[in-house]
Amino acid sequence: MKYVLESVESQFEMFQILNEDGKIVNKDDMPDLSDEDLKELMRRMVYTRILDQRSIALNRQGRLGFYAPTAGQEASQLGSQFALEQDDFILPGYRDVPQLIWQGLPLYQAFLFSRGHYHGNQMPENVRALSPQIIIGAQYVQAAGVALGMKKRGKKTVAITYTGDGGTSQGDFYEGINFAGAYQAPAIFIVQNNRFAISVPVEKQTNAKTLAQKAVAAGIEGIQVDGMDILAVYAVTKDARNRAVNGEGPTLIETMTYRYGPHTMAGDDPTRYRTDDQDSEWEKKDPLVRFRKFLEGKKLWSEEEENKVIEEAKDDIKKAIKETDAYPKQKVTxxxxxxxxxxxxxxxxxxxxxxxxxxx
Known part of the structure; x- marks a missing residue:
C-alpha cells in the first residue's frame, strides 16, 4: 500500500511554463495566445495589483467593509478566468472578486459587496456568477449542481469554482468533486494553495503531498500547476474547459501560490505564523515580475505602458468609490x-x- 501511495503521489509534479526568471521552460505546452492577449494578461495583473493596494487603503480608511487581499494570487485568479467564455458560470470564494470584475462586474458593485450592500450581490445580466461565498468549501457543492444543470440542458459551458487549501479539509469539498465526477459534470474545481488557511500551514491540513492528488479518490482529472505562472494556469484551465465541454468530466486544479498580505483585513497578522524567509522566497516568484520579464524579453511591455495601466486603475477606482458613496444606502425595509x-x-x-x- 505504501508503494501504491508513493506511485500515485509521484505522478503529480508541478506543471510550469515560465520559470522565476521569465524564461520558457516548457515550449511544448505554450498556449496559443496572440501578442495582444499576452499584453492583456499583464494589463489585468497590474490593474488588479493596484486595485488590491487601493482596496486595502480604503478599508483602513473605513470606506470598505470586508476585504480579502489578493496580491500574489493574480496569476492564479486571472489566468484561470481568461480561459473562460462569457457564458461560463463562476462560483467564487471571498478572495475571488477580481475574477468577477474581469468577467464584467462593475467596480462600484464590487465595493458595495465589500460594504455588505445587497446590490453588490446582484450580478449584471451578462455576468453568470454567484456572489462570493463566505462559507468555506460550500461553493464546491454549488458548482457541482450548476455544472450538472448545464449538462442536462446540453450547454457547452462550464462551472468554475475556487477555494483555498483550507477548503480541502471541508466535507463540502469532497462531496462536490465526488458528485461532479459521478455525473461527469462540466466543472472546474480550483484550489488556490497559498500555503496557509488563515494561520494553519497546509502540512497540518493534510498528510497528502499534494492537494491535486485528492482528485484520484473522486475518479476525476487532477493537476498541480505553478500558480505564480499565468501562462501555466491559463493553459491547464483552458485544457480542463475543453475536456469538460466535450463530455470528459470535471478537473481539480491545484495552483501553488501565495498571498502577500493578511488572510483578510479583519485583524489577521501574518507575521505571527509566517517567517520573513518564507515571504522573501515567494516574493522572488511574484507573478507580475515574472511575466514582466517575459514580455520585456519579447519587446511587448515597457515601463511607460505599465504606468499607463496604473493611472487608469487609480482613475477607475476613484470614480467607482465615488459612485459607491452616492449609491442609495441600504435600509432595513x-x-x-x-x-x-x-x-x-x-x-x-x-x-x-x-x-x-x-x-x-
Whole structure:
C-alpha cells in the first residue's frame, strides 16, 4: 500500500511554463495566445495589483467593509478566468472578486459587496456568477449542481469554482468533486494553495503531498500547476474547459501560490505564523515580475505602458468609490422586501414601524 501511495503521489509534479526568471521552460505546452492577449494578461495583473493596494487603503480608511487581499494570487485568479467564455458560470470564494470584475462586474458593485450592500450581490445580466461565498468549501457543492444543470440542458459551458487549501479539509469539498465526477459534470474545481488557511500551514491540513492528488479518490482529472505562472494556469484551465465541454468530466486544479498580505483585513497578522524567509522566497516568484520579464524579453511591455495601466486603475477606482458613496444606502425595509415575497404577519407591524423611521 505504501508503494501504491508513493506511485500515485509521484505522478503529480508541478506543471510550469515560465520559470522565476521569465524564461520558457516548457515550449511544448505554450498556449496559443496572440501578442495582444499576452499584453492583456499583464494589463489585468497590474490593474488588479493596484486595485488590491487601493482596496486595502480604503478599508483602513473605513470606506470598505470586508476585504480579502489578493496580491500574489493574480496569476492564479486571472489566468484561470481568461480561459473562460462569457457564458461560463463562476462560483467564487471571498478572495475571488477580481475574477468577477474581469468577467464584467462593475467596480462600484464590487465595493458595495465589500460594504455588505445587497446590490453588490446582484450580478449584471451578462455576468453568470454567484456572489462570493463566505462559507468555506460550500461553493464546491454549488458548482457541482450548476455544472450538472448545464449538462442536462446540453450547454457547452462550464462551472468554475475556487477555494483555498483550507477548503480541502471541508466535507463540502469532497462531496462536490465526488458528485461532479459521478455525473461527469462540466466543472472546474480550483484550489488556490497559498500555503496557509488563515494561520494553519497546509502540512497540518493534510498528510497528502499534494492537494491535486485528492482528485484520484473522486475518479476525476487532477493537476498541480505553478500558480505564480499565468501562462501555466491559463493553459491547464483552458485544457480542463475543453475536456469538460466535450463530455470528459470535471478537473481539480491545484495552483501553488501565495498571498502577500493578511488572510483578510479583519485583524489577521501574518507575521505571527509566517517567517520573513518564507515571504522573501515567494516574493522572488511574484507573478507580475515574472511575466514582466517575459514580455520585456519579447519587446511587448515597457515601463511607460505599465504606468499607463496604473493611472487608469487609480482613475477607475476613484470614480467607482465615488459612485459607491452616492449609491442609495441600504435600509432595513430593503432587507425585509428582499427576503420575503409576502411578509409574514409578525413582520408586517415591524415593516410599518421601520418605514416610518426611514421616512424621517
Amino acid at each position: 430593503d432587507l425585509m422586501e428582499n427576503m420575503f415575497e409576502e411578509l409574514p404577519s409578525n413582520l408586517q407591524e415591524q415593516m410599518e414601524e421601520y418605514k416610518e423611521k426611514e421616512s424621517k
